[in-house]
Structure formats: structure tokens, C-alpha cells
Amino acid sequence: MANPAQDSAGGRVSGLTRQQAEAARRTYGWNELPRGRRTGPLKVFLRQFSNFLVLILIAAGIIAFTLGEYADTLAIGLVIGLNGILGFVQEWRAETALESLRSMLSPQALAVRDGREQVIEARELVPGDLIILEAGARVPADAHLEEAAGLRLDESALTGESVPVDKAPGGDAAEVFAGTVVAAGRALAVVTATGARTAFGEIAALTGAVGLKKTNLQVQLGRLARQLGFAALAIASAILALGLYMGRDAAEMFMTGLSLSVAMVPEGLPAVVTITLALGAAAMVRQKALARRLQAVETLGAASVICTDKTGTLTENKMTVTRVWTLDRIYQVTGTGYDPAGHIAWNGAVTGAREDAVLAQLLEAGLTCTHASLHREGGHWQMTGAPTEGALVTLGYKGWAELPPPDSVLAEIPFSSERKRMSVLVKGIGGEKVLTKGAPEQVLSLCTEVLTQNGPRQLGAEQTAAITEAYEVMAAEGLRVIGLATGTAPGGEIREQDMTFLGLAGLIDPPRPEVRAAIGAARSAGIRVIMITGDSPLTAKAIAAQLGLPAGKTLTGDALEALEDAELDRILQQDVLFARTRPAHKMRIVSALQGQHQIVAMTGDGVNDAPALKQADIGVSMGVRGTDVAKDASDLVLLDDNFATIVRAIGEGRRQFTNVRKFVRYLLSSNAGEVIALLINILIGGPLIFLATQILWMNLVTDGVTAVALGLEKGEPDQMEHPPRRKDAPIVGKAGLLTILALGLYTGLASLWLFLHLLDGNEDLARTAAFTAMVVFEKASVFAFRSLHLPCWRIGFFSNPLLLAALAVTIGAQVAAVYWPPLQVLLHTVPLQAEHWGLIALLVLPVLVVPEVLKTLRYLASRRTSRAAAAA
Known part of the structure; x- marks a missing residue:
């Protein structure tokens, strides 16, 4: 591509003109990453209705409307709308929260335009622009260096490498990349790529090529929904055909088929799943984790x-000195990052520049031969400069070394990748001297003496071997090692020879x-x-x-x-x-x-x-x-x-899946009881035991509220003490299916017996009694699902007060359904007498007692096995 900056009449130094930049922008576009498939609010909302269970609900609502059952249609529509609104609110809140976190590309850039330096929006940069890079700035676009002085870049965001990289004009080191940070130095560079064409943008494109995946919970619920939907369709169709063959009224059989369909599908399940996951996501936000999708934490x-x-x-992504080595002492350094809270210790005792002359000179070199500085801002320490230099400055603070005056550095030979060292000329009390830091082998090669507690010593083979071994050992331990030295400055010039080796500093980005x-x-x-x-x-x-x-x-x-x-x-x-x-x-x-x-x-x-x-x-x-x-x-x-x-999020995810498993099994056991009662009653030729409106009331109002409270159960004590569940772990499973069938068989037969027992007197009374009994059975059975393996007395009867409140509310709602005239009209109920409630109370006792006895026996057997294993 032609380089407008090179072709301009004013030469490269003048940069682009405004007209040239606008022309280039028409070709290359804005300097920003494409947002990709940013989902709009309408799409996020419509996505809530793609669940198969929700589609079944929509179909049931259409059928109810066609049959003129407008109350049923309204009830189904309300639960569909509630599910959609809750899911949308959580997912859109996550998307908008994420937008507020966008901060990677630098919002502004220092560029040369129309022959002068000016600050412009980073998105306005185009290939050919001249940009100026300074310490602390984020590189706004890919660029090629024209001039540089001591430039070092932190490329950890792009490469994962925590050590700053030296950059200089010429060769591969002349390329700088968008999104990296200038750790030290200053440079003039010409932009070579912007937006999606940068290295940053290419990785973003690679990310976009990976397709969206469904979570395991979505897969499991989708499979369950399809199974329930097809089963409901098949059974309802069979009952409809059988009834018509037996000469039953067509409208009645259509309503019976609809009742069966409604009974087989847990209408409250989508809303309960959404509410449970949304509440879990809200809890995670309070623990500093934002779930962008509701199923994320569960997965x-x-x-x-x-x-x-x-x-x-x-x-921490903050280089820290953890060890200092001199020829006759090894120092340990406490504290992490750029906060000077910490100390230097030798032989277990705290020491510093005042107590140790060798350490004092080493700290002075680290504090003076640098471009880094520390300052307090808002009660926190902030570092400006290269991470390695910042670590050495922080070390000086921890050792209580005197800070050099601002004008103490008279001259400098900057660090370069070829020299691998930096030297400065400084003025001191005894005159001018040279301080050097850099790669240990490079610094050591400049030295003829080594400083000890007894003063300088000749640097012989033995001392050289000791220093070499020290930095090799430190490097093998993963430390980045810096050598420091001091020397004289005859004639007020930097002379990197005949220097005195001070020691080594070992740095690491600490955990x-x-x-x-x-x-x-x-x-x-x-x-x-x-x-x-x-x-x-x-x-x-x-x-x-x-x-x-x-x-x-x-x-x-x-x-x-x-x-x-x-x-x-x-x-x-x-x-x-x-x-x-x-x-x-x-x-x-x-x-x-x-x-x-x-x-x-x-x-x-x-x-x-x-x-x-x-x-x-x-x-x-x-x-x-x-x-x-x-x-x-x-x-x-x-x-x-x-x-x-x-x-913590893993624990929350395990809690959520366990609770989803609990309330799915709970809802299915409730539905199983309703289906068994309906099926057997139809097969024996009895009148309809439950109306479609009553089934919706049970599935949405009483069961739905209880299931939401069940979804808020606390995590079980041992949830983080067992391996992760298998990828294909079912929500229901064989044990769950057995529990569902056992409870469903009992509650279905018990409510059917009550219905037939009272049928001789009054059909509405019998239906009301069976309807109320089924609600009470379902409320009592929730205790069997509070834990899938622990009895209630182990987890605490009052450990989930919301569940107790939900039971009180739903039982109260059922009482209102039986005695409050408006609900009597809607649900076709009549008042029950005391003897009817007595029968219901007797029938509900096995639902309360049997599961708890079985879980207690299993728990005690498990404890005996554990004690025997521990004794062995």
C-alpha cells in the first residue's frame, strides 16, 4: 500500500493532513474492532421463547383459545410472558453491564497531523498516521517504529508474556501492536494497520469463528421437553381416539385430551428454571461474578x-523483588506489587539502607538508574514506568533508602536489546559516579571488583563463579535476575568499565x-x-x-x-x-x-x-x-x-444444578400423580377428575411458587467434596424416575380413591376434594425433594424459610380456591366440610413419613459404612 505519510510534500515528520486522513478512512474505515453479532434487545427477548417447553405451552394456549377456554389461555399466556420477561431482564442486564466494562483500545492518541502534534480520538487513526508513544500510553494501532528512545512494551495482553519487550527501529523489534502498553521510553511510529486488520483484530476474528455452544442444562431440558411433548401428544391423541371410538362426546374428549396434555407438561418449569438461574446470577454479582448468560454458572x-x-x-501482573543477593549475604523481601508495605530481611532480622552499607548502594542503584516512579493516588500506590524498574524502586522504599533528588541524573545511556543494560551518570556527595543495571552477565563483564561487607574486593575467578552460580540458580527458580553495579566517572563521563559489582535482584510476577x-x-x-x-x-x-x-x-x-x-x-x-x-x-x-x-x-x-x-x-x-x-x-x-x-462460582453452579434437579423431579412427580389419576379414571369410564383450569392452577400457581422456593435451597454440606458430575448426567435419571413414579402412583391413586369415594353424593364436591387433595399431596411431597440423599432433620427443617412461606401461601391460595366465590367460579369448586379435610390429612401422612424414613435409613447405613472404612 502507498504510504501517505511518506508521499506527503512535507515529508514523514509532518504527518498526514486532515484531507489525507479522511481519504484513508474511506478506504480503511474507523480504527475500532467490529462489534460482531451484537444481539439487540428484540432478539434477546425473542430468544426466550425458543425453548421447546415454551413452544409446547404456546401450542397448548392456542388449543385452549380455539376451544373457547379463555381463562386457560390467559393463564398459559401469563406464564409464557413471565418467563420471557425474566430471562430478557437478566441477559440484557448482563450485556449492558459488559458494555460499561469496555476499555481496551485507548480512547485517545497523540498524533502528528497537519505538521503539528495533536490529541485525537484513537478511532480516527488511519494507516500512514504518525503517532507518538509515551510511557503509560496504550498503543492505539499496529505501527512501525521510526524513532525510539529506551522503548519497552508490556505485551502481556497480547502474548501472555509478563516481561516487557524491548523495541527499536529496524527488524522485527520495530513492530508495535495495538492494545499493548508502553512500559518505558518514547517513540515516533507510523501506523500500518487499524481496527480489524491489527494483530488484536485478527485474534478477535479467530474468536468470532468459534460458534456459540449450548450448555448442558439447555441440552438436558431440551431433551426432557421433547420427550414430555411427544408423550403428551401421543397419550392425548390415544385418549381422544379411544373416547370417540367408545362414543363419548367429542367436545368432552377434546377437553380431556387438553387436560392430559396440560397435566403431562410442567407449565411452570421454564419460569422456575429462569427465576432460579436469575436469582443465582444475581447472587453471583454480589460475589463479584457477572454471568452473561443465565446457564453460565450452572455449567x-x-x-x-x-x-x-x-x-x-x-x-498479580506486578513485578516484585523477592530476593537480593550479594557476595556475602542473601536477603529475603516481603510484600507484593508496587505497595512499599513490606521489608527486607537478612537472617530473619529486618534490615535496611541505614544498617547495611552494601545494601544501601544496591538500593541507590535501583532507585536512580530508572525511569519509574511511585506515587500515592486515592489511598493506593501507583507505579509509572516499566514493571521491572518499578519493582526496583519499590525495593528501595522497603529498604528505607534515600530518594535521589530530581536533578541527580546528569546523563544516561538507555537500555537496548543489544546492550541489555542501562547506565546513568549521577552527582553525589563524593562527586560524580556511574550506576548500571541490566542482565547479570552483561553487568558482570564490566566489573573488576565486587562489594562486600568489608569493602570492595578484587573480582577473581572464585567470585565470578559464585555470582554466576547465584543468578543461574535464581533463574532456574523462575526469577528474572537483574545485576547492579557502580563505578567512577573520570572527566564527568559515563565509563562502563572497571566497575564494582553490587549484587543481584530476583524478581517475579507474584501469585x-x-x-x-x-x-x-x-x-x-x-x-x-x-x-x-x-x-x-x-x-x-x-x-x-x-x-x-x-x-x-x-x-x-x-x-x-x-x-x-x-x-x-x-x-x-x-x-x-x-x-x-x-x-x-x-x-x-x-x-x-x-x-x-x-x-x-x-x-x-x-x-x-x-x-x-x-x-x-x-x-x-x-x-x-x-x-x-x-x-x-x-x-x-x-x-x-x-x-x-x-x-465460589463452581459451588454456586453445583448448587444450582442440584436445585434444578430437585424441582424438576418435584414438578414431574406432581404431574405424574395428575396424569395417573386422569388416565385410570378415563379408562374406567368415570367423569373428568380434574378440569384443565384446575390442572393449570396446580401446575402454575401452587407447584410453581413452591418449586421456585425449592430452587433457593442452600448448597448441601458436601457439594464441594465430590467429583464433578458427568457431562451426560441426566436431570431425572433412574433413581429420580423411580421416585417420580412411586410418588405419582400413590398421589394419583389416593386422589382418585377420594374422588370415587365422594362421587355418589356430588360430582363437583368429589372433584373439589380430589383437586384439593392433590394440591396438599404435592405440598407435602416437596420435603422429599429438599435433599436428594439427606433427611430433612440433617439439613434443618427451618433452613429454607422461603419454602415454608411458599407452602403457607400456596395452601392459603388453595383454601381461597375452595371457599372464595370468584375463584370458585373460575375453578369450578364447592366448599369442603371438616370430614373431607380429615380424609385428606390421613391420606397425606405416607407422603410425609415414608420418604423421610427411607432417607434416614440410607443415611445411617452410609455413616456406618464410612466409620467401618475409617476404622479399617
Whole structure:
């Protein structure tokens, strides 16, 4: 492409004119990433009605309307509308909250336009623009360096590498990339790519190529809905055909078929699932996790593997000095990040510049040979400059070294990738001197002496070997090692020779303090944690060791590329960590794990994490440090960037799935009782035991309210002490089906017996009694589902006060349905007498007692087995 900046009459220094920039923008567009398939509010709302159960409800409503049952139509319409509104509110709230987190691309840029420097909106940049990069600025577009002085970039958001990269004109080091941060120095660069054409944009496009996936809960509920729908259609059609064959009235049989269809489909299920997940999502927001989709937290609860980035996720993304080495002393340094709260210790005793002359000179070199600075802002310490230099400045503060005057540096030879060191000329009390810092081998090569507690000593082979061994050991432990030296300045010039070696500083991007416990909790829950980082293998292994993360094997991205899929599958069955990886590597790892039927959660905050975040079963991004691309690709955004929040979210997800399983089984057992009573009554030729309106009342009003309260049960005590559920774990399952059939058979037969027992006197009375009995049975059976394996006395009868309130409300609503005239008209009920309530009370006792006795016996047997195993 022609470069307008080069072709301009004023030459490159003048930059583009406004007219040239506008012409280029017509060709290249705005400097911003395409928003992709940003879902509008209407589409989000309509998406709530794509669930198969909801479609069945819509069909039932249409049939009821066609038959003139307008009350039924209204009731069905209300539950459909409630489900849609609740789902829309939560998902749209998550989308708008995410919009407020957009902050990756720099909003402004310093550019040369019309021959002068001016601040413009970053989105206005075009290829050919001249931009000026300064410390602390975010690079607004891909560019080629024309001039640079001590330029170092933090590319961790793009590559995962936590150590700043040196940049200079000429060669590969001349390319700078959008979204990276200037850690130190200043540069003039010409823009080469903007928006989607940047390296940042290419990764975003790779992310967009990964399709949306359904969660396991959606798959399970969809399968259940289809099974129920087809079963309802088949049975209702069979009953309709049988009735017509027997000569029954066609309108009556249509209503019977509709009643059966309504009874078989738990109309309240979509709304209950939506409400439960929405309340769970709201609870997670209070715990600093934003679920972009309602099912996200539930899916995280099933995670069997967490693939996590290192930089900014497991670590603080703040370089910190943890060790100082001199020839005769090794110092330990406490504290993390750029907060000077910490100290330097030798032999367990706190020390500093006043007590240790060698340490004082080393700290002075770190404080003076730098472009970094610390300052307090809003009660917090902020660092400006390169992370490594910031760590050395923070070290000086911890050692109580004197801060150099602002004008102490007289001259400088900046750091470069070729020299691998930086030197400054400073004025001091005894005259001018040179201070140098850089790669240990480079600094050591300049020295002829080494400073000790007894003064300078000649640097011989023995001392050189000791220094070399020290920095090799530190490097092997994953530390980044910096050497520091001092020298004389004859003639007031920087002379990098005959210097005195001061010592070594070992730095690392430290782990977040809460992460080790979080990883331990995840492993206790049967969840593997795999580190996938762009950083070096040594650093990755050091961080893994500090976090208690097992890593029997370390594999680099290049080694991964050479592996066949079968070999990668074998390696992934071991404890392994991955280093020097690129986005495609992360996607391959996630895909391979999914091929092993693992449910994979991927955490990360950088652009390089985004494709794998979207590929994973659930992507978890960081809300503070996370890039826009990463947030857009994720299902869950951690608002506090706290890895430990993931473990809490896993617990919440397990609680949600268990509760969904509870209320699905509860609702189906209620429906089973209604269906059994209806079917047997029809087969024996009796009048309709339940009207469609009464079934809707049971399924929506009484059962729906109770199921929502059941969905708010607290997590069971051992939910984080067992392995994750299987990917294909059913919501109902064989044990659940047996429970549903047993309860349904009893409640159906009991209500049918009551109906037939009272039928001789009054059909409306018999139907009202059977209708009320079924409601009471369903309220009593909820206690059997509060825990799927623990008796109520173990979890506490009053541990879910909302459930008790829901039972009181629904029983009260049923009493009103029996005695309040408006509801009597709507539901076709008549008042019951005391003896009728007495019969209902006797019939409900087995529903209350039998499940609790069975669960108590199983619990006691389990405890005896556990004690016997412990004794053995």
C-alpha cells in the first residue's frame, strides 16, 4: 500500500493532513474492532421463547383459545410472558453491564497531523498516521517504529508474556501492536494497520469463528421437553381416539385430551428454571461474578478441568523483588506489587539502607538508574514506568533508602536489546559516579571488583563463579535476575568499565495470595487445574510450585505443534503445564480435553485467551484487567479479577444444578400423580377428575411458587467434596424416575380413591376434594425433594424459610380456591366440610413419613459404612 505519510510534500515528520486522513478512512474505515453479532434487545427477548417447553405451552394456549377456554389461555399466556420477561431482564442486564466494562483500545492518541502534534480520538487513526508513544500510553494501532528512545512494551495482553519487550527501529523489534502498553521510553511510529486488520483484530476474528455452544442444562431440558411433548401428544391423541371410538362426546374428549396434555407438561418449569438461574446470577454479582448468560454458572458447576492463563489471572501482573543477593549475604523481601508495605530481611532480622552499607548502594542503584516512579493516588500506590524498574524502586522504599533528588541524573545511556543494560551518570556527595543495571552477565563483564561487607574486593575467578552460580540458580527458580553495579566517572563521563559489582535482584510476577487456596479447593472438588501461559517454562514452573499446582511435565507451544493428537490426549491425562503458547495452541488444548468428554472452563484476561475462552464449555474473563475481546468471548466475567471467585462460582453452579434437579423431579412427580389419576379414571369410564383450569392452577400457581422456593435451597454440606458430575448426567435419571413414579402412583391413586369415594353424593364436591387433595399431596411431597440423599432433620427443617412461606401461601391460595366465590367460579369448586379435610390429612401422612424414613435409613447405613472404612 502507498504510504501517505511518506508521499506527503512535507515529508514523514509532518504527518498526514486532515484531507489525507479522511481519504484513508474511506478506504480503511474507523480504527475500532467490529462489534460482531451484537444481539439487540428484540432478539434477546425473542430468544426466550425458543425453548421447546415454551413452544409446547404456546401450542397448548392456542388449543385452549380455539376451544373457547379463555381463562386457560390467559393463564398459559401469563406464564409464557413471565418467563420471557425474566430471562430478557437478566441477559440484557448482563450485556449492558459488559458494555460499561469496555476499555481496551485507548480512547485517545497523540498524533502528528497537519505538521503539528495533536490529541485525537484513537478511532480516527488511519494507516500512514504518525503517532507518538509515551510511557503509560496504550498503543492505539499496529505501527512501525521510526524513532525510539529506551522503548519497552508490556505485551502481556497480547502474548501472555509478563516481561516487557524491548523495541527499536529496524527488524522485527520495530513492530508495535495495538492494545499493548508502553512500559518505558518514547517513540515516533507510523501506523500500518487499524481496527480489524491489527494483530488484536485478527485474534478477535479467530474468536468470532468459534460458534456459540449450548450448555448442558439447555441440552438436558431440551431433551426432557421433547420427550414430555411427544408423550403428551401421543397419550392425548390415544385418549381422544379411544373416547370417540367408545362414543363419548367429542367436545368432552377434546377437553380431556387438553387436560392430559396440560397435566403431562410442567407449565411452570421454564419460569422456575429462569427465576432460579436469575436469582443465582444475581447472587453471583454480589460475589463479584457477572454471568452473561443465565446457564453460565450452572455449567461452571459441572467443570471437570479449569484451563487458566498465568499472567494477571494466577498472578498479580506486578513485578516484585523477592530476593537480593550479594557476595556475602542473601536477603529475603516481603510484600507484593508496587505497595512499599513490606521489608527486607537478612537472617530473619529486618534490615535496611541505614544498617547495611552494601545494601544501601544496591538500593541507590535501583532507585536512580530508572525511569519509574511511585506515587500515592486515592489511598493506593501507583507505579509509572516499566514493571521491572518499578519493582526496583519499590525495593528501595522497603529498604528505607534515600530518594535521589530530581536533578541527580546528569546523563544516561538507555537500555537496548543489544546492550541489555542501562547506565546513568549521577552527582553525589563524593562527586560524580556511574550506576548500571541490566542482565547479570552483561553487568558482570564490566566489573573488576565486587562489594562486600568489608569493602570492595578484587573480582577473581572464585567470585565470578559464585555470582554466576547465584543468578543461574535464581533463574532456574523462575526469577528474572537483574545485576547492579557502580563505578567512577573520570572527566564527568559515563565509563562502563572497571566497575564494582553490587549484587543481584530476583524478581517475579507474584501469585495472587488467594489463588493457592482456591486451587486446593478446586482439586478437592475433583477439578483439574491446568496452567496455559505464554510465559517461559521456568517462570511457569516456579509459579506452579508456589501455587501447589502439580506439573509432572512442562510442554512448550513449539513442542505441542509437533505432537500428534493421540500423543496430546495421552499427555493431557497427566499433570502438565503449557508454556510459550499461542492462541491456536490454547484452542487445541481445550478441544482435546473436550474430546475426552471433559467439561472445560477457561480463564484469562488477554486478547490471546479469547479464542479458547469461546471454545471452552464456559469462558471466564477478568473484568478489571480483561480486554474487550476476552470479555465478549466469555460466559462469566469476574468483576474483581479474583481467581478464588471461580471456586465460589463452581459451588454456586453445583448448587444450582442440584436445585434444578430437585424441582424438576418435584414438578414431574406432581404431574405424574395428575396424569395417573386422569388416565385410570378415563379408562374406567368415570367423569373428568380434574378440569384443565384446575390442572393449570396446580401446575402454575401452587407447584410453581413452591418449586421456585425449592430452587433457593442452600448448597448441601458436601457439594464441594465430590467429583464433578458427568457431562451426560441426566436431570431425572433412574433413581429420580423411580421416585417420580412411586410418588405419582400413590398421589394419583389416593386422589382418585377420594374422588370415587365422594362421587355418589356430588360430582363437583368429589372433584373439589380430589383437586384439593392433590394440591396438599404435592405440598407435602416437596420435603422429599429438599435433599436428594439427606433427611430433612440433617439439613434443618427451618433452613429454607422461603419454602415454608411458599407452602403457607400456596395452601392459603388453595383454601381461597375452595371457599372464595370468584375463584370458585373460575375453578369450578364447592366448599369442603371438616370430614373431607380429615380424609385428606390421613391420606397425606405416607407422603410425609415414608420418604423421610427411607432417607434416614440410607443415611445411617452410609455413616456406618464410612466409620467401618475409617476404622479399617
